[in-house]
Structure formats: structure tokens, C-alpha cells
Amino acid sequence: MGVPPAARDHGVVDLQVVEQVAELGAWMAEGGVVVLSGAGLSTDSGIPDYRGPSGSARRSTPMTYQAFTRDPIARRRYWARSHLGWRTIGEAFPNDGHRAVAGLQRCGVVGGIITQNVDGLHQAAGAGDVVELHGNLSRIVCLDCGDRTERELLAARLDEANPGFEAAAIAINADGDAELDDTDLDGFQIVDCLGCGGMLKPDVVYFGETVPPERVSRSFELVCSARTLLVLGSSLTVMSGRRFVLRAVKDGIRVAIVNRGVTRGEPYAGLHIDAPLGIVLPHLAAELSAPVHI
Template sequence: MGRVQDVIEPVARLMAGGDVVVLSGAGLSTESGIPDYRGSTGAARRHSPMTYQMFVGDAQARRRYWARSHLGWRLIAGAAPNAGHRAVARLEHAGLVSAIITQNVDGLHTAAGSRDVVELHGRLDQVVCLGCGQRTSRLDLDGRLRAVNPGFAGRAAAINPDGDVELGAAEVAGFRTVDCLACGGLLKPDVVFFGETVPAQRVRRCFAMVERARLLLVLGSSLTVLSGRRFVLRAAQQGLPVVIVNQGPTRGDGYAGVRVDAPLGRVLPALADRLLGVGSRPTVSDAVVHAADS
């Protein structure tokens, strides 16, 4: 336990030289009202996330997904960046953070003002046709779905990180889906579902970012899936320092030179203030820092 300046000081020393690449996960967005899959907010999920194979192979599964997501994406679209997102943007604008790789599909890094963001798993506010590849706005699709479902009375309960919500079978049964206006193909949110592969070009770009960095800063990710953990492994192979700030253990802890267990919305603004020489720094009573070299 300790004051926030004690908690962040090992991180600040490593970040002071700049060229920091951020890898962010769902834990960064929980304070914006979007739950994660594996932390305390993720425990309420009552159904498994949609897989790519189920989405393309089962029309009823697609209907369930679109009915749930028709409500859920609006909640994500209405979410605002929190203090953690804004702190990352401040550090980027100051030249200390060179790039951001995010596993999140909520667009909140960009909304907070960050510029060099690679959205590893895509964006929920875009739609792609699996037939012709055309990308369109989710807002446009929302209008079409409203038009063909004028009596849809589903009410959003718990929202999930992939943008769907909990709905009963009766609420889903009458929901109608729509197809691509250009070719009649299947429409899918422009996000990487479970069981789907991240585009290779996007992965190569992220690897290149990590390899040019001085430091990899992991924020709010349990690193459970290889999709994000591979960048920690690459940093370790390259001999780059890794810092992890997350509430709870991660699968990358063994590679971290510094590990901070603390709320990101409180630690990141204090870290930005420390590095940018702004203001005083309050205390944090629920943060723990582990330094491998201390």
C-alpha cells in the first residue's frame, strides 16, 4: 500500500525517456461503464460471447446477436472517455507515448484525443459486409434495423464488452435482420469475434510499433488471450522493459519489470501529472506496486 506518488514513481522513471507503446485492454474502460470479461465486472455475464463460427453458420445465433447488439452498441456509443483515457492522450500529446495498441472496440482512446491508435480487434461503430467487404457506419445500420423492427421493445439490462446485452428469448424471437445494400451479403460488426483471426497486416504493424519502442506499458488487460499477450512476449524477446498496470493478476506478470495493482482512472492521471509537472498528487490507499528490480 502507499501514496500515489510512491506507487507511480517506478513507472514514471521508466517512462521519462519517451517512446512508450501502450497496450490497453477492457480494464481501462470499466470506469466508463463498460464491463470487462474476466475482472469483477465481467462476472455478471450469463452467456458466452459470440464466436465467428457461430455468427456465420447459424441464422438464429445471428438474430440473437443483432437483437442484443442493436441495444448494446448504443450504450457503448454513449460511453465517454474516463480519466485514464484522457491521461493516456495527454502523455501521447506530450511526446512520451508514441503509439497505442488497444484490444477494446469502444473507440474511447480516439474520443479522448489520442491520435496514433491501432484498434487490434476493430470498432463496434462500423459494420463490414462478409460478401463484398464494404464498410459502413453502424449508425446507418441502426436506422435500417429500427425501420424493419418498429415494434421492438427489448430493454437493455447488463451490457457486455463486445457490445451486446442480456435479452430474453421472447424479446429476440421477432427481431428482423438486414443484409448488405450493395450485394445482399451478411453484415457483421467490424470487430474480431472469438475464433476469428486479427488481420495479419494489423498484427505486423503492432509488432513493428513494439520493436521500435523503449517500453511497453500494459493498461487494464489480463493478457489471458494470445492476441494481446504476444506483444508482451515480443517485448521480452527484444529485451524491452514491460510495465503492467492492472487490477488483479495477469498472464504477463512474469515478464514485467514493474507491476502496479491499482485503479487506472486514479493512477494514470497522477502519472501524467508527475511526468508533465502538473499539480499535486493525492494519495491512493488501494494500490500495490511490485518492482522486480527492487
């Protein structure tokens, strides 16, 4: 394979990265690649990571399912933050990394995709067979009647209910939860389900909730059928994603990680490439989808 652009962009050829990318390309050329993606894949789309060098550790405590359903004040504050954060998530576009993964899937190198992200950018880039482990912020679910609606409908209703809401976010997290001063949250009005008047919630998995078992089962099926599990942009800090790496290792499936910064999966990986995904992935896609000349 040719020298990755990443090696030239900083004026210095990192021979270790070049060799690692070439080895990863050889693995992927055999097919049977399943992708496990995390927040680091979406940073080039303007969605901050939690822990990587392109983002900062979040300063607020993530919303829990218990607080959301039991505490009206916590629920109101969450919706004010999430309504503002959606303006960033909802306007994000797929980046070169997302497009490269979709291209690798179209040419048969990548099979299924498991994502910890809730931004829907894999599908927006043209990927299929995506397991959204933690759900999708573009959908809203009623906790009473189960009805699912589009986020844009709710955003319009919240705008109408809060015509004077002009808060500015201090930061936006990868789950779409903005960080605001408490004074900006006063008076924010939430809305309920149009069908039954029940409690509305983004169709995502909160802390304190369990990932739906059918998603977990499908993810394990994909991993167990793979030749290579390719982890993209995830620190694998939480067990929700790391368990698939552990299962792959247990079953003798190769694990490769491309991530900026440290990852808890490094001890289990045959390859760990610390390099920008937006450069490495398009390089791999171009190499692996190029026609063979005889």
C-alpha cells in the first residue's frame, strides 16, 4: 500500500504508522471486517469527543434514566440543554471517515457496523446494517404509549413553547447534552406526547438504562462472524463497547484499533494505530476499493 497522507501532513514520515496502516490494509483486504465506532469518528463533523485530544472531559454529570423519569426539575433542565445541543447534532454532516466506512462497506470489505454514537452519521454517509447500540437522537419516544416521532417535530414544538429561549451553550457533549449556566434554564417549558400526553424522551440509552437485548445480540452475532473487529474512535472506557472486544479476543478474532490517544482496548489489540481517522480511513478506502490491474 502507498504511504498514508497522515505521514506527510506534518512533514515527517512516521514509519510505525505507515507500517501499521499497511498491515491493517492487508487484514482488511481479506474481508469480513466488522466496525465498532465511537465518538472519535464524529469529531471531524463538529461533534466533540468526551476524552480524546479533539475534545475535553465533560464537566456535567450525564443524565440518568432514574433522574429523568422521577425528577421534574431534572427533566426540564435536561430538555433545555438537549434542545440547544440538538442544534449542533442535527446540523452535523458525515465526514471523510464516515464516508470511507460506507465506501468500504459498499465494496464488500466491511460487513456490519456497530456504533456507540447517537448522531446517525453512518447512515447519512450511506452505510447500511448499522446497529445503533445507544439509539439515535433524531428520534423521540413516548415512555407511556411507545409512539416514536421525529426530533424535528419536537424541536419545533419546543421553539413554540419557549419563544424567548436564547441561551448559549458553554459546551456540547457527544450525546447532544449541552452545558449551560443554571440561570439560562429558568422558565424553560417542556412538552408532552401529542397522542397520549405522556412523557417524551430521546430514543437513546441513558445511564442507568440497559441496551435493548436485541441490539446486544445482533452485535455479538456480527462480531462472532468477523475476521477482524475494527474499532474506530473509541476509548473503550465503558463496558458497553469493550465487551465486544473481549468477545472477539476470546473467539480468536483479530482486533485492530484506530483512535487518537489512549484506549483501554490496547492490551487486546493486534494493531493500535494512533492517527487521525479522517486521514487513515480514506487512505484505506482508496487502496482497498481500487481496481486490480492485471
